[in-house]
Amino acid sequence: MNVQQIDLLVYNIGSLVTMQGHPGPRAGESMSNVAAVKNGAVAIADGKIAAVGPEKEVRDKISGLTIIEELDAQGRLVTPGLVDPHTHLVHGGSREHELTLKLQGVSYLDILAQGGGILSTVRATRQSTEEELYQKARTSLDIMMLHGATTVEAKSGYGLTVEDELKQLRVAKQLNDTHPADIVSTFMGAHAVPTEYKGRPEDYVKLVIHEMLPEVKQQGLAEFCDVFCEHGVFTVDESRRILTAAQEMGFGCKIHADEIEPMGGAQLAGELKCISAEHLLAATDEGFERMREAGVIAVCLPATSFNLRLQKHARARKMIEMGLPVSLSTDYNPGSSPTESLQLVMTLGCLNLGMTPEEVITALTINAAHAIGRGDTIGSLEAGKQADLVIYNAPSLAYLPYHFGINHVDTVIKKGKTVVS
Numbered sequence: 001m002n003v004q005q006i007d008l009l010v011y012n013i014g015s016l017v018t019m020q021g022h023p024g025p026r027a028g029e030s031m032s033n034v035a036a037v038k039n040g041a042v043a044i045a046d047g048k049i050a051a052v053g054p055e056k057e058v059r060d061k062i063s064g065l066t067i068i069e070e071l072d073a074q075g076r077l078v079t080p081g082l083v084d085p086h087t088h089l090v091h092g093g094s095r096e097h098e099l100t101l102k103l104q105g106v107s108y109l110d111i112l113a114q115g116g117g118i119l120s121t122v123r124a125t126r127q128s129t130e131e132e133l134y135q136k137a138r139t140s141l142d143i144m145m146l147h148g149a150t151t152v153e154a155k156s157g158y159g160l161t162v163e164d165e166l167k168q169l170r171v172a173k174q175l176n177d178t179h180p181a182d183i184v185s186t187f188m189g190a191h192a193v194p195t196e197y198k199g200r201p202e203d204y205v206k207l208v209i210h211e212m213l214p215e216v217k218q219q220g221l222a223e224f225c226d227v228f229c230e231h232g233v234f235t236v237d238e239s240r241r242i243l244t245a246a247q248e249m250g251f252g253c254k255i256h257a258d259e260i261e262p263m264g265g266a267q268l269a270g271e272l273k274c275i276s277a278e279h280l281l282a283a284t285d286e287g288f289e290r291m292r293e294a295g296v297i298a299v300c301l302p303a304t305s306f307n308l309r310l311q312k313h314a315r316a317r318k319m320i321e322m323g324l325p326v327s328l329s330t331d332y333n334p335g336s337s338p339t340e341s342l343q344l345v346m347t348l349g350c351l352n353l354g355m356t357p358e359e360v361i362t363a364l365t366i367n368a369a370h371a372i373g374r375g376d377t378i379g380s381l382e383a384g385k386q387a388d389l390v391i392y393n394a395p396s397l398a399y400l401p402y403h404f405g406i407n408h409v410d411t412v413i414k415k416g417k418t419v420v421s
């Protein structure tokens with residue numbers, strides 16, 4: 001340990017979930033091993049973890065060093081900072097009127113086909129100034145962090161013109177620069193075919209490939225590219241062309257795949273070796289197999305299937321049985337999943353996807369970190385990693401999904417600094 005002093009020592013941790021001991025994305029049985037320590041401590045220096053483990057061992061390791069501040073966790077539960085690997089954080093407006101339509105039985109894709117849904121948020125986003133988008137997204141990001149998220153992926157996809165996509169991505173960058181949470185940006189110009197391109201999807205695909213992607217790349221505004229591969233949105237062939245072009249320009253690739261119809265999006269994720277494939281409710285076993293072979297992380301979005309009243313859930317148990325690394329996220333957006341709470345996702349992950357609390361926390365920490373290319377710096381509590389951790393007002397891991405609908409977070413520490421207390 002090569003540090004001059006300890007800036008913060010968190011001690012008297014009743015249950016310390018470290019997620020140590022497995023560097024890559026966790027699949028199968030390794031999703032159940034959260035490497036929990038009783039009576040633990042975490043020593044932090046320069047925003048990073050200097051030592052972590054049983055309190056006695058940590059105190060031995062740091063003996064002789066000055067400790068600037070100590071924080072008594074009072075026997076509570078501590079986990080790595082939660083990672084939300086799939087959100088549509090930056091957007092204008094809200095869509096509560098769709099609740100009534102949904103109760104009348106109108107489907108999500110029908111609302112979109114009638115020019116509502118994503119397209120209504122596109123109108124609101126285009127009308128919003130950068131400052132308005134920033135303030136709205138910042139409020140949501142605050143709520144995410146209050147519920148334990150310390151790193152959040154954010155997609156564009158409500159601008160659907162070169163300038164409006166760039167506007168959304170600039171807001172995400174500004175949030176990353178000014179908010180304690182880290183933001184990882186994804187370009188998702190292929191989120192819907194905008195109204196002005198109705199009936200000419202090919203022209204829009206060309207705009208995405210030849211104008212949007214190069215401009216986003218040139219301005220360094222996104223690391224990943226995502227496509228909504230779905231019946232009535234983008235076909236498998238269009239998705240392949242967009243993602244292949246993105247890969248050639250150096251973007252990592254993600255795909256909204258097989259959410260409602262089994263289109264073969266999971267197979268495409270395997271073929272293109274996407275970092276992750278999302279939704280997957282309708283994905284087939286063959287699709288899972290292609291993903292497994294290619295090392296694609298499955299990001300399941302149980303708040304979305306709950307909110308869309310789909311009566312169907314992603315087959316997370318089957319994925320885990322087949323050896324796929326599974327992650328979870330809020331999918332926070334104003335239509336299919338208007339929630340910022342990863343704690344709600346924990347409960348739905350258990351009750352609707354059949355995952356255990358251990359699998360759920362793995363999905364929301366180390367696997368989520370890998371799903372956004374950050375597995376080497378966050379997602380577990382290990383010496384040298386970023387000191388992102390959450391203290392909960394809860395005695396055990398299972399208590400989080402069990403006692404649902406409330407916020408259990410007591411303290412959030414981001415890069416060694418207390419950002420929620």
Ligand code: NIG
Nearest residue numbers: 118228256331333334335336
């Ligand atoms: O991940 N499925 C596509 N995109 C979002 C929904 C966006 C919206 O309805 O505004 C999702 O569910």
Ligand code: FE
Nearest residue numbers: 086088256331
């Ligand atoms: Fe999404």
